[in-house]
Amino acid sequence: MKTTGLLLLAALALGACGGGANRADRGYISYTTPTKAFATGPVSNACLRGGRKAASTSLCGCVQAVADRSLSGSDQRLAAKFFADPHHAQEIRQSDNPNHEAFWKRYKAFSASAERTCTGA
Template identity: 45%
Template sequence: MKSTLLIGAVAALTALSACGGGGGSVSRNAGPDYRVARMASGPISRACVSSDRKARSPELCGCIQGAANIELTGADQRMAVSFYKDPHKAQEVRQSDRSSHEDFWKRYKSYVDRAESQCRGL
């Protein structure tokens, strides 16, 4: 049951994360819960906009990309985009014993948490 929920959450978050990109300004003055740019563009944004999720929008996708720009490297973003094409890959990476996958997953979780908190309601 937990595994099914996790896969669903990862898929939903991946869809959210694919909705933004690498442009726009970020204000870091407000402390840990500062807002990300709403119209960022990049690989996650493009994947988000191209996804079949009903909730996708340029604003949501841009916000998610803004979160990705803060939390993920370019290589991390490319890995996250691959989850759109193959959602099962997210589960494989999460359960992998490779230290690089474990490190990625920590960054990915931070990204997901940021995107969820900052892009809610878009």
């Protein structure tokens, strides 16, 4: 009786896995193929207008997608200013203002995440 119950449970578990169709056909994401996120917004716009050789819609869109996950709207607007005025970033980083210090911690985490996520975008 116990063996029959286990076999029935195993059959139900295997049946729930489905079959026949390709996983992509059922809406699953393949984890063997890396995907890059893409978004538009203040960071992406500033990145594209910043005049750097490596800037592309793909890279800047990826950085914006990370910013959307990591930074508030006001943080994004402040970070976007750094593309046109890198010295402003230095001023914020060295500021004794507690709000600037808190922002800089968030910005550093965002920068590290963007570098990991968007390298090669």
